[in-house]
Amino acid sequence: MATRPTRRSFPAYLPERFAPTPARPVRAKARVLEHLADIQPHRHDWAQLVFSMTGAVRVNTEGISAAAWPAASATYIVPPSRAVWIPAGLEHAVTAIERCDLRTLYLAPRLLPGDAWAAGRVLEVSPLLRELVAALPGLPDPLPPESADDAERRAGIEHLVLAELKRARPLALGVALPQDARLRRLCEAMLREPGRHAGLDEWATEAGASPRTLNRLFREQLGTSFAQWRSQLLLAHALTLAARGRPMSHIAAELGYASASAFTAMVKRTVGMPPSRFFAEA
Structure with missing residues (x-):
């Protein structure tokens, strides 16, 4: 009988030692996370960009952010070609969906103002x-002393980083999370194993609630239906699998679809294009 991988949890790795300063407003940090390793929830007074050079990551955010509606409680599942922007003061945690080479940028909030x-x-x-x-x-x-040439080079890189961030296209790959404890447990279970059940009835049985109650909670808590929320979750997972070069039939099976054609129909219904085009454009 196969055993599940062990989940390991770590505190945030000394973020205060990488805090931006007037002299160095952009700071970088690298860290390797093994499969299912967690960085515990934390927050800081500077903004953060987190992504992985290799391997997919899941980023959870909690609390309320100035421009978020109704709150900044969400999860983001991203392959290496994507990053999650985390504004200053927003609580967040990171989980390695697979072994990943995690990269973090810390930025002084003044560098990128605005809603x-x-x-x-x-x-x-x-x-x-x-x-x-x-x-x-x-x-x-x-930090060790810098030569004048090294400082000039670093400042040039920082300037280009900000220019690229301003040009970066935002993508709707975030999945909102509810405040209701019962619905939250269900959503977390779906995030861990999105293909375990195909429909609301099965998930409702596991949660010990009626499908009608769960649908009502999805509407009240998240402003969407179960089917719409699950479709966004599956698209995020599918994009991660596609980034690893998995064939369509494998992606469909891992996400609980009986056939690649059934998965294709869901993608067309959700984003208005076939999976091949969605993955290519995303």
């Missing part, structure tokens, strides 16, 4: 932005 940067969201990671992040020195305080 567009006041809420969490998913952004594209261009090849240039990916290489710029990798080129930034990822050292904690106290």
